[in-house]
Amino acid sequence: MTYEKVLADVPVRLRIGDGWREAAGGRTFPVTNPADGAELLAVADASPADAVAALDAAVAAQAGWAATAPRERAEILRRAYEEIHHRRDELAALITLEMGKPLADAYAEIDYGADFFRWFAEEAVRIDGGYKVSPNGRGRILVMRQPVGPSLLVTPWNFPLAMATRKIGPALAAGCTVVVKPAEQTPLTTLALATILEYCGVPSGVVNVVTTSDPAGAVGALLSDGRLRKLSFTGSTEVGRLLLAQAAGTVLRTSMELGGNAPFLVFDDADLDAAVDGAILAKLRNMGEACTAANRFYVQRGVADAFAERLAARMADMRVAPGLEDGSQIGPLIDEAGRAKVGALVDDAVGKGARVLTGGAPLGGAGYFYPPTVLADVPGDAALLAEEIFGPVAPVLPFDTDEEAIGLANATEYGLVAYVYTRDLARALRTAEALETGMIGLNQGVVSNAAAPFGGVKQSGLGREGGPTGIDEYLETKYLAIEL
Numbered sequence: 001m002t003y004e005k006v007l008a009d010v011p012v013r014l015r016i017g018d019g020w021r022e023a024a025g026g027r028t029f030p031v032t033n034p035a036d037g038a039e040l041l042a043v044a045d046a047s048p049a050d051a052v053a054a055l056d057a058a059v060a061a062q063a064g065w066a067a068t069a070p071r072e073r074a075e076i077l078r079r080a081y082e083e084i085h086h087r088r089d090e091l092a093a094l095i096t097l098e099m100g101k102p103l104a105d106a107y108a109e110i111d112y113g114a115d116f117f118r119w120f121a122e123e124a125v126r127i128d129g130g131y132k133v134s135p136n137g138r139g140r141i142l143v144m145r146q147p148v149g150p151s152l153l154v155t156p157w158n159f160p161l162a163m164a165t166r167k168i169g170p171a172l173a174a175g176c177t178v179v180v181k182p183a184e185q186t187p188l189t190t191l192a193l194a195t196i197l198e199y200c201g202v203p204s205g206v207v208n209v210v211t212t213s214d215p216a217g218a219v220g221a222l223l224s225d226g227r228l229r230k231l232s233f234t235g236s237t238e239v240g241r242l243l244l245a246q247a248a249g250t251v252l253r254t255s256m257e258l259g260g261n262a263p264f265l266v267f268d269d270a271d272l273d274a275a276v277d278g279a280i281l282a283k284l285r286n287m288g289e290a291c292t293a294a295n296r297f298y299v300q301r302g303v304a305d306a307f308a309e310r311l312a313a314r315m316a317d318m319r320v321a322p323g324l325e326d327g328s329q330i331g332p333l334i335d336e337a338g339r340a341k342v343g344a345l346v347d348d349a350v351g352k353g354a355r356v357l358t359g360g361a362p363l364g365g366a367g368y369f370y371p372p373t374v375l376a377d378v379p380g381d382a383a384l385l386a387e388e389i390f391g392p393v394a395p396v397l398p399f400d401t402d403e404e405a406i407g408l409a410n411a412t413e414y415g416l417v418a419y420v421y422t423r424d425l426a427r428a429l430r431t432a433e434a435l436e437t438g439m440i441g442l443n444q445g446v447v448s449n450a451a452a453p454f455g456g457v458k459q460s461g462l463g464r465e466g467g468p469t470g471i472d473e474y475l476e477t478k479y480l481a482i483e484l
């Protein structure tokens with residue numbers, strides 16, 4: 001397998017209905033490699049009218065797909081799960097080429113992403129309803145679940161495969177047709193995934209893919225179209241707010257997986273080695289470009305210095321290199337704007353008195369590399385404590401009491417995930433109950449799991465993806481009143 005061949009196999013057009021087509025006017029936009037800035041491919045640049053054509057196809061296919069036997073929908077998803085694994089080398093290369101993450105992280109994303117197809121293949125045949133006697137004894141209440149209908153799935157660039165499968169899996173399992181709008185920086189993996197779904201028997205019009213450099217235009221055209229029944233969005237809280245406001249226009253059902261600002265709490269009874277291992281995962285997986293990335297490390301005062309020093313030693317040892325290079329552990333950030341934002345946040349903290357234990361400045365040369373960075377003595381007003389860093393930077397701050405740690409952890413508009421390290425079960429449960437987040441990693445640095453409900457509270461989102469309730473996001477409940 002050569003990388004040229006992997007790229008040559010990507011269909012760079014729009015997937016609409018039963019085929020692949022150019023965008024109106026033959027327009028394209030470039031997709032580049034963040035490891036060196038070079039152009040990889042040019043892909044079709046959809047206009048709002050192209051996006052509406054994709055919705056036309058999804059609407060036309062909706063009734064047929066909803067009527068397809070759940071077992072058949074399940075088996076298509078199961079075949080797609082197998083096929084993703086079969087093509088894992090090509091997909092991993094593609095993810096690394098367009099997104100930058102090290103190949104090892106790309107393979108981990110493939111395992112995670114494919115699992116959503118396996119999980120929802122299993123859920124497709126378990127959609128149930130209810131039958132009950134009305135309190136008056138005469139009536140009967142029959143409840144059925146039906147697909148919501150044509151759904152728009154908007155995904156971010158940081159997990160090009162998994163963010164798509166996490167939405168396409170439950171939508172298809174529930175009987176919904178979809179229009180997928182991948183991120184501009186990473187459309188290639190989604191296009192490759194569309195070929196897999198086609199190969200595995202997804203009928204024409206059920207999965208449509210629209211790549212565009214005009215997300216506001218294309219998405220806006222669909223959100224104002226009354227035939228669209230659902231928006232599932234993963235991305236920043238800022239864009240999520242805009243889309244929620246637009247969705248209000250047609251009272252559209254929405255699922256919102258938005259930004260995070262995860263606290264990582266280490267209590268003084270924690271296994272410090274395990275906490276450092278967990279911190280490496282929670283901080284450096286995906287170069288810190290994850291909504292679940294630990295953003296703030298609060299460590300009980302007695303162990304704070306030891307934790308910061310050990311973390312800095314481990315992070316200084318990580319190999320920063322293009323993701324396709326052997327042994328790469330930290331790839332480039334997604335683009336210059338992303339790297340500049342990380343740099344500005346570090347400069348702001350250092351300007352206010354933070355101490356650099358390792359890293360602290362962008363690397364020279366080609367690509368958007370920023371080294372793993374640990375900051376100690378971070379002042380409470382540093383901007384990186386309030387904003388998503390989205391880079392390999394770990395600010396470490398001490399705390400004294402449990403109440404103080406919980407207060408600091410909750411002092412944010414976000415509420416996606418928190419990490420807690422302690423060996424005291426009662427303390428763990430008290431803390432978990434008090435944290436305002438949708439997910440908690442207890443003595444572990446990764447929470448992502450297709451079998452678990454993923455999502456946030458506060459301004460981190462609405463709804464859950466994955467787990468036994470993930471399919472509910474794509475189902476309506478209809479009740480039938482019967483008087484005997």
Ligand code: NAP
Binds near residue numbers: 163182184212217259
């Ligand atoms: P983003 O800028 O919000 O973009 C996400 C998607 O929305 C992209 O497809 C983007 O298209 C599109 N978009 C941007 N502006 C739009 C507009 N005005 N109207 C309609 N669509 C628009 O986020 P990102 O930078 O790709 O991803 C990083 C963010 O995603 C972080 O905040 C991260 O925390 C969050 N995230 C959350 C989760 C979760 O499960 N909670 C998971 C992963 C990532 P373009 O690419 O063309 O701009």
